[in-house]
Amino acid sequence: MMASPPTPTTTDTRRDAPPLLEVRGLNVAYGDVQVLWDVDLVIYPGETVALVGSNGAGKSTLLNALSGLMNPLSGSIRVNGADLTHQPSRRFVHAGICHVPQGRRLFVGMTVRENLMMGAFSRTDGAAAIRQDFAQVLALFPRVEERLNQLAGKLSGGEQQMVAIGRGLMARPHLLMIDELSLGLSPIMVDTIFDVIKTVQAQGRTMLIVEQDIQAALEQASRGYVLDTGHITHGGASADLLASDAIRTAYLGI
């Protein structure tokens, strides 16, 4: 089992700050089937954390629990010190947690513009700030700007992922959680998306990234957690994880 609290790394610029997200002893089940066991996870402001693991390890379930889509059996989820355990999703959104779900889940009968604006649904900081973020998202994704008035359902998979990330950014979240960042995308599109993630990272946005490509995810993130059949088995600085023999043999096949 992994030792917590996790080791701050050199890229973790604000290690003195209190954690943005703090998960303790989280147990989550689908009916009688328990999927997550005693999960501990901490994310500090400004860092990018990768959550990796094989299919069915419980990564998406963890994200669902962290956005209030699933109610945990026990354990606690604190966001900026406030206890959000057992709260509905909208409370997580209000607290600044934004979840870009697996499969993108765009509103396919709405235009791209409407999808992006739905991302800002819960914001209370005014139209001017929302317009400013809208312009920023379009600067990040020039291809999305060309498609603004098309139905989201008509876009390619890569474009949909761009809109999904853009919709997430429109919430101006404290923590952006992206599930299956590159799943099903062409290699060129994967590069594009990772470039965008770098830019967003440079803007100081805190992110939790779930990614199948463990090497790419850990290279992108400053820290990582490895989830294996519902348990966090490793955690720490990306460089340490990438150098670890256990992870190299189990996940990287080298």
Next chain:
Amino acid sequence: MDFLLHPSFWPQQIVNGLLIGGVYVLVALGFSIVWGILNIVNLAHGAFIMLGAFITFFIWDATNLDPFLVLPIAAAILFVIGYATQAGIINFVVRAPLLVTLLLTFGIEIFVTNLALYKWKADIRSVSPSYAGQSIELGSTIIPITKLGALGLACAITGLLALFMTRTKIGASIRAMGMDLTAARLMGVNIPRTYALTFGLGAALAAAAGTLISATQPFDPSIGSSYTIRAFVICVLGGLGSIPAVLVGGLLFGLIETIGSVVLGAGYKDAITFLVLVLLLVFRPNGLMGKEYYR
């Protein structure tokens, strides 16, 4: 059948069909939204229409206020009733299979209709403002003023609803919820409240239809179910999933029903309704302009 060839026959029938079709648009509008977004086939919709007609009647009777001006009051009252019904009853079974909500709304229909029969008796009532008998004559075609007003109001309300659904934040959240419930949650939409708002909106539209019906034809507490059936047929005819589809379906259904009952005889009115339904389900089950999602 010589009358079919009379030069004034077809223009008059088409006008009649469009006039009643306008009311049918409003009859089906709330039903379509509740079905398309909440996936509830609301069998109590006709009962809400009946309540709208009676509320209009009682307010008009007591104050002599123009029935068209009573419309917003009736709509507001039914909005509250609809919101409370969803929040207090239907929200408990909303993710249950369709059959459960079908049974539940059927129960509400029986309860409301029989309560109305008990309180108000089966007397046939009508709302007749001072201008009720007046009409406009275009050549040999006669257009009754109240029915023209009803058509105009129905179109205006349909247009306003379309604007509300596409231009407002609440409207967008209602549509978003219909397309992807999980994603709507992740945007921070308050799902139970938005469900109740949607159902309340459907009931308010039913009340508006009830007002128009009360001002254009006689009614009694048992009219509800016949309008529920028409709303169902119109949704199948136009296709589920958009407001323009209801507009097309309602007007077309008004034409079919009016012309059909003149040609075949008024006794076949309900038979025509079901014939349309059967033909559609066989040949075009998605309706004329059905969409996958409510837009």
